[in-house]
Amino acid sequence: MAQQxxxxxxxxxxxxxxxxxxxxxxxxxxxxVIEEASIADELGIDAFGVxxxxxxxxxxxxxxxxxxxxxxxxxxxxxxSAVTVLSTDDPIRVFERFATLDAASNGRAEVxxxxxxFTESFPLFGYDLSQYxxxxxxxxxxxMALLRQEEVTWHGHLRPPLEKQRVFPPLExxxxxxxxxxxxxxxxxxxxVRYDLPLALAxxxxxxxxxxxxxxxxxxxxxxxxxPARAIAVHSPGHVADxxxxxxxxxxxxxxxxxxxxxxxxxxxxxxxxxxxxxxxHGSLYVGAPETVARKIAATAKALGxxxxxxxYSAGTLAHDKLMRSIVLYGSKVIALVRDMLG
Numbered sequence: 001m002a003q004q005x006x007x008x009x010x011x012x013x014x015x016x017x018x019x020x021x022x023x024x025x026x027x028x029x030x031x032x033v034i035e036e037a038s039i040a041d042e043l044g045i046d047a048f049g050v051x052x053x054x055x056x057x058x059x060x061x062x063x064x065x066x067x068x069x070x071x072x073x074x075x076x077x078x079x080x081s082a083v084t085v086l087s088t089d090d091p092i093r094v095f096e097r098f099a100t101l102d103a104a105s106n107g108r109a110e111v112x113x114x115x116x117x118f119t120e121s122f123p124l125f126g127y128d129l130s131q132y133x134x135x136x137x138x139x140x141x142x143x144m145a146l147l148r149q150e151e152v153t154w155h156g157h158l159r160p161p162l163e164k165q166r167v168f169p170p171l172e173x174x175x176x177x178x179x180x181x182x183x184x185x186x187x188x189x190x191x192x193v194r195y196d197l198p199l200a201l202a203x204x205x206x207x208x209x210x211x212x213x214x215x216x217x218x219x220x221x222x223x224x225x226x227x228p229a230r231a232i233a234v235h236s237p238g239h240v241a242d243x244x245x246x247x248x249x250x251x252x253x254x255x256x257x258x259x260x261x262x263x264x265x266x267x268x269x270x271x272x273x274x275x276x277x278x279x280x281x282h283g284s285l286y287v288g289a290p291e292t293v294a295r296k297i298a299a300t301a302k303a304l305g306x307x308x309x310x311x312x313y314s315a316g317t318l319a320h321d322k323l324m325r326s327i328v329l330y331g332s333k334v335i336a337l338v339r340d341m342l343g
Contacts, residue, residue, distance in 0.1 A: 008047035008310035013060030043331025049082030083114035107173030114181030238286025258316030294337035
């Protein structure tokens with residue numbers, strides 16, 4: 001039987017506006033994320049991902065702790081990271097935390113491993129940014145050795161070796177679901193195939209179809225190994241409201257504020273409204289009424305041959321009540337529409 005298309009939601013725990021336009025405390029944002037995941041579970045959404053950041057505009061620095069809290073409020077939704085920055089973490093501790101989450105959630109944990117598009121964790125945890133590639137490669141290699149749930153003997157260059165070590169708790173429900181998050185590097189795509197891991201494409205700007213060469217590379221690399229390809233997911237930002245106009249007017253100020261704030265750090269010019277409209281109509285912003293967003297998700301699914309779409313539903317200071325409404329519309333209307341469009 002063919003695999004059913006899956007739908008997820010992702011958030012970075014963006015610090016949001018509260019009453020009177022004042023930013024909410026980080027603690028309240030974390031409680032709001034837990035509530036957002038709870039309603040997603042009630043709506044039957046397949047997965048909920050929480051990202052990791054270490055900066056003032058995002059509230060979540062320890063996704064696994066937030067996900068464990070969500071596990072106590074939910075029954076069926078899968079719980080994962082979006083993403084875990086493995087380069088500046090300890091693979092053993094990452095495995096232990098997600099194995100613990102898997103136990104607490106009765107087998108619902110998954111982890112997306114990536115290098116991250118922000119670099120604040122490198123100085124925070126004492127890592128050299130010049131080793132950006134080497135750190136991820138070596139730590140992914142160790143993490144994959146841990147997945148076998150056997151005694152591990154492992155030697156690398158950047159940390160002490162392991163000799164016949166076990167990690168606990170053991171996984172109760174079989175192998176942990178592991179994705180590799182990729183932002184558009186052919187080398188990262190090939191690495192995912194080398195470790196036989198499903199691929200999560202972060203498409204946050206431009207026409208989604210420009211990622212087709214990465215999809216083709218993924219399948220071609222698997223074909224050369226004589227193995228069937230694993231699943232491919234897409235993570236993209238968006239917002240659902242009752243009408244197209246309402247969705248754009250709600251999303252634009254928060255999106256611009258976030259884009260310009262991060263852009264000032266990275267040397268980007270301020271975004272103009274015309275560019276925002278272009279991204280909605282021809283790029284990677286899934287903003288609009290349920291049918292508009294559903295059509296765009298279905299088009300991306302068909303163009304790239306993916307089996308899962310994760311909507312990054314939070315955006316800068318966009319308020320909690322707007323996020324909740326977006327989740328309700330996504331879960332109650334968008335998903336059914338996409339399933340119909342995909343047949």
